[in-house]
Amino acid sequence: MSKRIAFLKGHGTExxxxxxxxxxxxxxxxxxxxxxxxxxxxxxxxxxxxHVVRSAAHPEAAHMASEAEWFMxxxxxxxxxxxxxxxxxxxxxxxxQRTGHADEGDLAVATRGGVKTVHIAxxxxxxxxxxxxxxxxxxxxxxxxxxxxxxxNVNMGNPHAVAFVDDLAHAGNLFAAPPFSPxxxxxxxxxxxFVVDRGPRHVALRVHERGAGETRSCGTGACAVAVATARRxxxxxxxxxxxxxxxxxxxxxxxxITEHPDGEIEMTGPxxxxxxxxxxxxxxxxxxx
Numbered sequence: 485m486s487k488r489i490a491f492l493k494g495h496g497t498e499x500x501x502x503x504x505x506x507x508x509x510x511x512x513x514x515x516x517x518x519x520x521x522x523x524x525x526x527x528x529x530x531x532x533x534x535h536v537v538r539s540a541a542h543p544e545a546a547h548m549a550s551e552a553e554w555f556m557x558x559x560x561x562x563x564x565x566x567x568x569x570x571x572x573x574x575x576x577x578x579x580x581q582r583t584g585h586a587d588e589g590d591l592a593v594a595t596r597g598g599v600k601t602v603h604i605a606x607x608x609x610x611x612x613x614x615x616x617x618x619x620x621x622x623x624x625x626x627x628x629x630x631x632x633x634x635x636x637n638v639n640m641g642n643p644h645a646v647a648f649v650d651d652l653a654h655a656g657n658l659f660a661a662p663p664f665s666p667x668x669x670x671x672x673x674x675x676x677x678f679v680v681d682r683g684p685r686h687v688a689l690r691v692h693e694r695g696a697g698e699t700r701s702c703g704t705g706a707c708a709v710a711v712a713t714a715r716r717x718x719x720x721x722x723x724x725x726x727x728x729x730x731x732x733x734x735x736x737x738x739x740x741i742t743e744h745p746d747g748e749i750e751m752t753g754p755x756x757x758x759x760x761x762x763x764x765x766x767x768x769x770x771x772x773x
Contacts, residue, residue, distance in 0.1 A: 488762040488764060488765055489511060489762065489763040489765055489768060490504075490505055490761075491503060491504055491505075491521075491760065491761060491762070491763050492505070492757055492759065492760040493530065493757070493759040493760070494575040494578060494579065494755065494758060495575065495736070495755075496570075496571030496574045496575050496753060496754065497571060497700065497701035497734055497736040497738070497739060497753055497754065498700035498701055498734075498736025499531050499569075499571035499572075499699050499700055499701035499702060499703070499736060500529070500531055500700075501530045501531065501532050501534045501575050502521050502527075502529070502532075502533045502534070503533075503579055503757075504521075504533060504535050505536045505579075505583070506535060507536070507538045508537075508541050509537045509541040511535075513533070513559070514772055515559075516563060516771060516772065517563070517768060518533050518561075518562075518563040519561065519563040520771045521763070522559075522562075528763075530561060531561050531693070531696045531700075532558060532559060532560050532561050532566070532572060532696060533558070533559040534558060534572055534575060534579070535556075536554065536556070536576065536580075537554070537557050538555065539554060539555040539594045540553075542555050542557060545557075548594040548598075548599050549594075551592055551594070551599045552591075552594035553585075553592075554576075554585065555593075555594040556569075556572060556593055556594065556595045558572050558596070560694065560696050561695060561697075562695045562696065565596070566596070566695065567595070567596040567597040567641045567642045568595050568597035568641040568704055569703065569704065570614060570640075570704045570706065570707060571702065572703070573593055573595065573600055573602065573612045573703070574610040574612060574703070574751075574754075575756075577591065577593060577604060577610050577612075577755065578604075578610065578756065579757060581604055582757055586604065587604070588606055589603065589604060590603050591604070596641075597640075597642065598641065600612055600613055601613035610752070610753065610754070610755050611751065612703070612750070612751050613748060613749075613750055614640060614703075614704070614707050614748075614749040614750065614751050615748065615749065616746075616749065617638050617639065617640055617707065617708065617711045618638070618639040619636070619639075620639060620669070622666075622669060624636070624637045624664060624665070624666075625665050626645050626647050626662045626663070626664045626676050627662060628654060628655055628656040629656060631654055633647040633648070633649060634647070635647040635664070636711075636712040640707050642675065642704055643670050643672070643674045643675065643694075644674065644675045644676070644677060644705055644708035645664055645674050645676045646708050646709055646711075647676070647678055647679065648680070648712075648716065649678050649680060650680070652678060652680055652689075652690050654678065655690045655692075657698075658690065658692045658698035659697060659698070661674075661694070672694075673694040674694060675691060675692065675693050675694050675702060675704070675708075676691065676692045677689045677702070677708060677709050678690050678691070679709050679712070682731075682733060685717075685728070685731065686731045687709060687730060687731075687732055688733035689705065689709050689732065689733070689734060690735065691734070699736075700734065700736030700737075701734040701736040701737060701739070702734070703739065703753070706732040706734065707741050707749050707751055709730075709732055709741075710730040714730070714743060721745040724745075725745050727742055727743065727745065728743055729741065729742040729743075737754065738753070739751055739753040740752045
């Protein structure tokens with residue numbers, strides 16, 4: 485291992501990430517190390533970590549190498565592994581563009597949620613093909629204090645519980661994960677979105693991300709919210725035969741989500757690289773012990 489390890493910092497609608505380029509998958513990143521790197525006092529700070537690895541070099545992604553050269557080995561801020569991160573994919577693509585591994589236009593990114601198609605537009609926005617939502621059967625409820633709401637169970641490659649509320653303040657401080665029931669619905673935890681209406685096909689949300697707490701933005705969460713809102717509004721594209729687009733306001737910015745009649749979902753929004761530097765390898769090794 486070299487004396488210093490390169491890193492970058494980026495965000496998508498203020499959902500921020502530590503980026504660790506590691507094409508050959510040579511850097512050991514156990515959960516405790518990731519959690520410290522993401523710590524806003526003891527480390528660099530971020531809602532999560534984007535480990536940039538060539539698909540062929542990672543055992544979880546080698547089978548996708550023929551479709552996507554690069555694998556987004558995504559970790560939550562607590563060090564746990566996650567299937568997908570919509571804002572993370574956009575920042576990942578921006579990193580690849582910045583370093584000359586991608587140009588404007590289309591590219592593919594491997595994730596634990598499958599291969600995602602990405603389009604980098606000339607105006608800087610990045611659109612990610614998020615795949616199709618799954619709607620597991622069964623009733624789900626989430627609660628905060630004395631309040632409880634029914635929620636729609638939406639899976640975007642990772643699990644979401646979407647609850648419509650009268651006021652976003654009803655979500656409370658979101659320091660801790662909101663309780664949900666039944667426990668069997670989400671054996672590995674869940675991302676919880678609280679949603680209010682802002683206007684026609686325009687909603688706003690707050691989110692508690694599994695493993696990270698409340699974040700400024702959640703891309704898969706915005707997609708889950710658009711899907712849930714379309715079902716509530718009777719605009720399910722599979723039923724109407726017409727694509728539906730929702731504007732989704734998050735604390736950190738705005739995303740535009742389109743669902744097509746075949747179920748495919750596209751998410752469009754910004755992605756920014758704000759800094760780059762070096763991590764001291766001896767310090768990194770010391771926190772991994």
